[in-house]
Amino acid sequence: MKTLTHLERLEAESIHIMREVAAEAERPVMLYSVGKDSAVMLHLAKKAFYPSPPPFPLLHVDTTWKFRAMYELRSKAALDAGMELLVHQNPEAIERGINPFDHGSLHTDMWKTEGLKQALDKYGFDAAFGGARRDEEKSRAKERVFSFRSANHRWDPKNQRPELWKLYNTRKAKGESIRVFPLSNWTELDIWQYIHLESIEIVPLYFSAPRPTVVRDGLILMIDDDRFPLRDDEEVIERSIRFRTLGCYPLTGAVESEAATLPEVIQEMLLTTTSERQGRAIDHEQAASMEKKKQEGYF
């Protein structure tokens, strides 16, 4: 007999949470963003229900602006897990040609926030797993594991249910839904360590390689396809870069790095002095921006 390590404890807790949802929700879904947290969440889902495949589909709320490497891994990961992959793109955003260059925060609002609401309503999902962690950002430190949303997807921070022990209240009225965060208690280091330990496949962009880049507004951006309009004074330079988080490629800042293996990435992360979300343009726009976005329905 032995005491579980912290990763074993976290893994057991996440599996417990997923099984509760599978047992009690009518129509659960796993939101899959193709990032490293999603990769860990999907891996845990496979473990939770083995030898059955996870009893819910994967849903990718797509913006059409993700890195190409993400689209490649997306289909493969779903196939490997034996799960159905649903992809939703907001038809209004397609029609209006919403893009990160011309539309600023509207890009995130329409593709992600609105797109997510549309997809959940379209399929009638009543519980959606998300890969958010409490250590990511201050307003998330108070997020429940089971986060309750009104019929119009709003989050009311003052009206969340107390969570005691490992007993989760999954009851809700018709039209209401629950966002479930099985990775709530994981930290960035835990995620990396677990990927390393379990040999989980992640998008190669997390590892350093020479890639075509420009520097814009203080962010190193990768030119992932020919839709990236260069400004007059901009020059594409090949830099050795990697990404700490992945999103829409024109909005995701890279870091210059030589870390090409997982231990090197972890090493660099531990020695680094800026936080993970710093590479995301979205968080800088306003103070308490994440909390505001959450109330509006952003994951």
Place this chain on the structure above:
Amino acid sequence: MNDPVYKTDALIAEDIDAYLDQHQHKTMLRFITCGSVDDGKSTLIGRLLYDSKMIFEDQLAALESDSKKVGTQGQEIDFALLVDGLSAEREQGITIDVAYRFFATEKRKFIVADTPGHEQYTRNMVTGASTADLAVILIDARKGVLTQTRRHSYLAHLVGIRNIVLAINKMDLVGYDQAAFDAIVADYRAFAEQIGITEFVAVPLSGLKGDNITTRSDATPWYRGPVLLEHLEGVEIGDDHKLGQPFRMPVQWVSRPNLDFRGFCGQVASGSIRPGDAVTVLPGGKSSTVARILTMDGDLDEAHAGQSVTLTLADEIDCSRGQVIAAADAVPEVADQFEATIVWMADEPMLPGRPYLMKLGAASATLSVTSEKYQVNVNTMAHEPGKTLELNGIAVCNISTDRPLAFDPYAENPDMGGFILIDRLTNSTVGAGMIHFALRRSHNIPWQAIEVNREAHAELKSQKPRVVWLTGLSGSGKSTIANLVEKKLHAMGRHTFLLDGDNVRHGLNRDLGFAEADRVENIRRVGEVAKLMADAGLIVLTAFISPFRSERRMVRQMLPEGEFVEVFVDAPLEVAESRDQKGLYRQARAGTLTNFTGIDSPYEVPQAPEIHIDTTRLSAEDAADRIIQVISGLE
């Protein structure tokens, strides 16, 4: 003694593989910090995060600018700002909920539940404490043991936390005086023994100055005990004792990938299990042996407390979600009446006799409190009589469930004895409970002596009785709408009954015709039956032409104020006549049917109905929704 080290930068830089190996073998300690508003709790946590280098440069820059804007420490860094997350809280200057923080040292990863110390928030502290291995109770060295200190200690002990740390903070403000420290410790010890806390560790510290938090302070040479972090790294984790207990696994989910495989998924609550071990499934009592312990990484030789696994059994026996797989030679008790401590967490008070949903492990049941033995005053620990339980109230109660449940006393096994209570209408989590023991049949406490009156009937159904009285011409759509309303209410879990011509005229009223006196008697009888049904707690729907105001008023007056809901289903005569599904208007016009409302008998239009349905504008579906909306609003 070595000072604890958070992050070995040298090891990370020189040998990342060795570092990862070390990190992989860390254990995890979850703890809660409790203190009053000004005890410096947020500052202490901020300091732990800061010193563990969990704060990155960009956050630090934000912190420095925030400290100058809204901080309370002048030009110095206000560590509390790191911890106060929601912007609403920043404005109020208090934390209002449970927040979780993370940091790690070489030996352990830590999860801190930060809970507010404000009077109103017993609920938050119990929530944070329910998953904690240890509690850090803050005391302001200038103020000593306060009412809040006693309350926090009592709650930590109530929830079963075995490790208590008394963090005597702001020592810098009392000149690091040993006598002040000793006096507080003695004072606390006297109180702690009263409530059954036998052991605790007291540390003199300063969150603001950083004394005795991560490193030993020169200012307290008289202190020989561990510094705070050193103690957190070394203390035994609360889960460890579960390993030595009998095997228990609540079944969460049954895995059936094909007809030949049936696996029982759950997290082991206590003890350990090996293939070949004899187990019993409870409630039920069927026994078998464990065939395999499956994981995606291969079968295990042994599983133990804390692991999430899938078991298969050697025999095909009934086993499903809500049951517990237990060691056959040490089974848990099964009962449906218990004594338990209940902590109330909702604005709406707990009412004895009212049914609540209960979740215990993976089992769900309906629970009601049969009698409240006493309430505990969390400030004085005094036992006080009570009948109900208000927000943040704590009471020892006898409870009864609608089905037998397998359990262990909470003090022995929190996973098997802790439960939550859910309101059946709002779906909110309204309370938490901890089972002490089962009430034996031989000395059962009798049910609380409540009279089984109309309130009791309604209470059991969690609804307010109503008589929804639809009136209108023949063919106006009363029955169609009433049927829809009943279906919808039924789907909402309401107890209803529909009275209409079909089920009344053929039995109860088959001696009555259509003359005016018979019509009055018809309505009187329907009214009396509706009243009895409302007394039984039902929502009664009636669909009768009921053309006369006086009879409708008569029924209204039989019922308590507000229970009679008159619904005027308004269709102009020509519209109703054009619908004439049963051919009645045709017969009335032909003179073969007499005393027909609207033709040769009057319809007295309601003057102030609760609901007026204009059937020329509203569909039957919309009309039904409107009625439900109004009667829900009346509640």
